[in-house]
Amino acid sequence: MQKKDCINCLNKSKSAQNLSAEEICELERNCSMAFFKPREIIIKENSLSSSLAYIKTGLVKIHSFVLGKEKTLRIINSQTYICLPSSFSDNRNHFSATAIENTEVCFLDVNIFKKFVKENGAFAFDIIHDLSQNQLKNLHLQVESNYKKSTGRIAQILLFFAKEIYKSLEFSLPISRQDIGDLTNTTREGVSRTLTDFNNNKIIKIDRKKITILNEKFLEEINIKG
Template sequence: MIDTSGSNGCIDCNHRAAIFKHLNKDELNRIDDTRYILSFKPGEQIVKQGAPFSYVLSFTSGLAKIIVEGSAKPDMIVKLVKPVEFIAGPGLFVDNRHYFSVVALEKSCVCAIDTYVFKDVLRRNHNFNEAYLSAVNQNYLFVMQKLISTFEKNTKGRVAEALLYLANDIYHAEAFNLTFSINDLASLSGMSKESAFRCIKDFGDDDIIRMSKKRIEILNLKLLTEISKKG
């Protein structure tokens, strides 16, 4: 982790999360005075589940995974984080603890903002407060939908859903290079590595996708979408 504090003020920043558009110059300057820009290498932990909520994070570059750590079952990747997203959770206003971990998949940067200042600005700015609640609720709905899919869909349906998520929401292309392992793809799909590998192989045999090393190309988007929906 590298501290690069002092780079680019909040007012002129081109990598601000959408919720910050509701702040005036004085509010942005106040946040700017207490923030740090932190850089992480692939594999480095950005947030640790259970750790104190000392800072809220605005993700400005790279790619990371949000993990829910379980005591008995393997950890589950609930979603990926890309620029310019805001990383927050319910613990900020409950017990001041993080309820998930965040790990960098690529070289990544975040703006870390002091929680005391952030909360105070939230209390004083109604529009900013609403935007923050909307962002948190959207993440909550995403996680809820993922849990429903995990319980309702079979393994092929879950892998198909994960591949469509990567194509549509992360890489924005039907052919892309994975920047993480098959283990991570399995965790994102809520299954073992062996089950995920079998599904990938079956999709390849059926000419639904083509996979070479870490490059995936979706050959039959319509069929993959049907598999995802029907599960």
């Protein structure tokens, strides 16, 4: 196991900044860290959530397999707790989490975490803030996907990777067309067609996994208008 140094960790969560040195040490004594390569499963849906997972570095997808269909709910960036709602409801992981890039995960003791919520108001407040933001983001996505056609939803994913994950108009897609389909409620074929269409119209340039956004403004328009 890797040597831990939580106090000086540069990838601490924002809410952990409300913890005292003492509390962080307590957390450190009750946590473990693990590395995951792309495609490795971090959390399996329906397993017991004995510990809380925090993405220190890397990229993860949250997904669920129901009635023979895979659905990807979200791509989660580093410095985020995953399955927080699962830990605070019935201690069962409701969704799976799989690494899509090299990922470092801290597994924290749920009970210590819960203790901090009860004893440290500022910490609890931050967790609530975090959950609230998440909820709002989800609901806004739901509203948007109401008026968007598949083209718009795919444009959105491309912009999401460019702006929120890689902060660059050129990036290497960490997921397959099938994954994009699972994420946007479409099929592998539909994604393929839309992407080549974008490519033909010089909105993006595709070279294998490498995507370059050539006309961000237009892609933005497709994202918003449908």
